[in-house]
Amino acid sequence: MNIRSLTRGDGAVIGAAVLLLIASFLPFFSFKSPFNGAESSRNLWHSDYFPILPSVTLAALIAAAAVVLARTGPLVGRQILGLSLEQWAVAISLFVGWTALWATLFDNPDGVDKGAGNWLTLLFGVVIAVAAPLSNRLPALKAPLLGAPRPAAQPYGLGPGQQPYAAGPPQAGYGYPGGAQSVETPYGQPQQAQQPYGAQQSAPQPAAAQGPSSDFTAFWFAVPVPRPLFAEDNPGAQIAELTPGTWYLAVDQRGSALIAQTQDGRRGVLQDSSGIQRG
Structure with a gap:
């Protein structure tokens, strides 16, 4: 599992789910006992509010798990019941936001006061409902969460990926x-x-390993998320997948696309070069 594939939007969804779990242990409603007037409180784990727990807290954790599996797990690119894991994460997050909004603003039993857990559930429920659908649309949220690793120090004259x-x-x-x-x-x-x-x-050395033309300077780069590498003579044929945390060599450029070479010598077209990190 490579967590470097996660974006900032993914991190916001995961963080909101964790904070919703923490908020579920805080007082959700507080009230005075009708028998002795003592102040009492209950959190979401009490049986009286159990419908809110699976609809908000547990559903948010499921959405966060779907985000992680969609980026880093063995189910990358798979579909479940016709939807990808990212689509499931968005749908569940919107459901969490709506349920948190209804349970905290419109469900007001008589004789009770809202506790800290109530307001935090509303806040983080709205956050996860906003972050999930926008994580792949806003450039600020599409950026990598951790960034590509810096290349290790190499002996003089060696670049990333070359061995002494x-x-x-x-x-x-x-x-x-x-x-x-x-x-x-x-x-x-x-x-x-x-x-x-x-x-x-x-x-x-083979021609593919030699330097590019004089109007282009080759450079090492890493991708923020897994991206396909297509054949130079067939844009629809994928020959490899570039993964975060690995350095690749850009040997030429075609418009906004890069001609990239993998560490095993394969060369192809990286059509989406947005957000790459130069070495």
């Missing part, structure tokens, strides 16, 4: 296969550095 010599084949350079290097002699005449005995020339 201890973890992979050495880079071409002096003393390594394919690493012929010009060396100045004492007389000022350059000569070719000798290869180790029995070493073979390394194969040239």
